Amino acid sequence: MYKELLKTVTNLGSPNVLVVGDFMLDVYVYGDALRISPEAPVPVLKVRQTEYSCGGAGSVVNDLAALGAKTFCLGVIGEDKNGERLLEKLKAAGADVSGLKKASDRPTISKQRLIGLAQHRHQQQLFRIDEEVTDELPEKVCRGLMDSYSRQIKNVEIVCLQDYNKGLLGESLCREMISLAKEAGKQVVVDPSIGGDYSKFRGATVMTPNRQEASATVGFELDTKEAIVRAGEQLCERFSLEAVVITLDKEGAYVKAGQMSEFIPTRPRSVYDVTGAGDVVLAMLATALASGCEYKSAVQLCNIAGGIEVEKFGVATVSVDEIVNEIISERRGKDGKVRSIKSLVRELNWHRNQDEKIVFTNGCFDVIHRGHIEFLKFCRQQGDVVVLGLNSDSSVKSIKGPERPINNQHDRAWVLAAMEAIDYITVFDELEPLNLIKQVKPDILVKGEDWSDKGVVGAEFVESYGGKVVLAPLVEGKSTTSVIEKIKKVWKRI
DSSP states (O other), X not given: OHXXXXXXXXXXXXXXXXXXXXXXXXXXXXXXXXXXXXXXXXXXXXXXXXXXXXXXXXXXXXXXXHTTOEEEEEEEEESSHHHHHHHHHHHHTTOEEEEEEEESSSOOEEEEEEEEEETTTEEEEEEEEEEOOOSOOOHHHHHHHHHHHHHHGGGOSEEEEEOOSSSSSOHHHHHHHHHHHHHTTOEEEEEOOTTSOGXXXXXXXXXXXXXXXXXHHHTSOOOSHHHHHHHHHHHHHHTTOSEEEEEOGGGOEEEEETTEEEXXXXXXXXXXXXXXXXXXXXXXXXXXXXXTOOHHHHHHHHHHHHHHHHTSSSSOOOOHHHHHHHHHHHHHHHHOSBOOHHHHHHHHHHHHHTTOOEEEEEEOOOSOOHHXXXXXXXXXXXXXXXXXXXXXXXXXXXXXXXXXXXSOHHHHHHHHHTOTTOSEEEEEOSSSOHHHHHHHOOSXXXXXXXXXXXXXXXXXXXXXXXXXXXXXXXXXXXXXXXXXXXXXXXXXXX
C-alpha cells in the first residue's frame, strides 16, 4: 500500500476540473481580545489585521490548484468589492473565472470570522457574520450558466458539484448538468449540503456526504458499522450512484462502489479546526479519480489530505509534497528509522526518484552532547534526507578501546532515532564506512572539519559521480572523550 500510494500521489498529473457551486469569500479579522466591553458581557476586539481567502466552491478550487489540477469556475458572485476580492484570489490560484456570473440582485456570499488573539498568539473564533441571499437563481441566469457548462464540459476530465444550499444548485440545473456530463463520458463528484434534497444528484458518479449529512438523508443514526454499510447501500441505490464515500471524522471513511464495501481507517489527529476538511476531501477525490485512481487508493489519499487539513487553522490547502511527507512519516512510524542496509537502499531509491538529495555521515555517537546536536543540524541543512551510519559495538571497541562504548548500539540508535535531524540510521560493523557509503551512494558526505588533514573516507568515491564532501564546523571543547573524562574526575572525588 505504501509504495502504491506514493506512486499514485506523485503521478496525479494536472487534470482539468470543472467546479460548480457556491463561491464565497472567507474574511478573517484578527485582533487582541484583552478586555470585556463595559456595554455588554462580550470581548472587545482590537483589530490587528484582516485576511481574505476563497471559501465554499472557491476553497475547492484552491485545494485543486494545490494538488496540481487546472480548474474552471462556474457560479454566481455579486457586483461588489467582495466579488472583486474573490476573483483576484481565484485568478491567483490559476483558475479560469470566466464562468463566474455577476448578479446585481445578490451580494457575493461572505463569511466574516472575528478571531481573538490571547497574548497575541492563541487564536479563538469569537463570532461569525454571514452575508448572503439564498433564493433560487432566475431562469435567465441558470441558462447562462448552462451555456458556459456546455462549452466547458468537453475540455475537462471531471466535474465537481459543491453544494452549500445557497440557491445555485437547484434541481433542474443539477439534473441537466449530470445528464450532459454522462453524455460526454465525464465523471461527476458531488459534495452535498446537509438537509438538502439529494434526488437532484441522481445519476452522479460519486457522492461524499459526512456522517451527519448521510444520516439526515437515510433517516437513521450511523452509530455502528452495520448502519453505515446500510446507509451506503441505500444512497447508491436510491440515487443511482456508482459510488458513495461517507466521511467518518477520526474513524476515516466508508466507501461503497459496486461490490466493494470497505472501511478505510485513518490515524488519530490533533484536530485544530475542521473548517474546509470536506473541500479538501472533494478536491483530492476528484483529482485522484481524474488521474485514473481506483476508489480505495483515492479514499486513502482523501483521509491523509483531510487529516493534514484539520491540523491547520481555518480553510487551508494541502499540497502533494505534504501528502508525500505524511505517507513517508507513517511508513517510518511503522518500520522506524533504524534500517537494515537492504531496507535502507530501497527507501533511498524512492527518494532519488523524487529528486531529493541524500546526505550521509557516520560515527559512534556514544554519549550525546551539544557538539553532536550542532553537527547533525548542520547535516540536515545540506540536503533533503539524512542517513547516519552508526558504528556497531564491536567496531567502537576496536576504534576507541575496550571500555567503549558507554552505551550499546541499540540504546545509541534509539536515542538518535528521536532526533528530528535524522531520517534513517543503519548500523555497520566495519572499522571504516567505505562499503556502506558505496551502497548508500550519497549526494553529500559530511564529516567534521577535524578530518581535513586525515582525509575523509569515501571522499574519492562520492566525488567520482559528482557528489561532494562537506566539512562541518566543530563546537570547541565538546567531545564524548571530554565528557567521559569529566565524569571520571567527579567520580574520583566522590
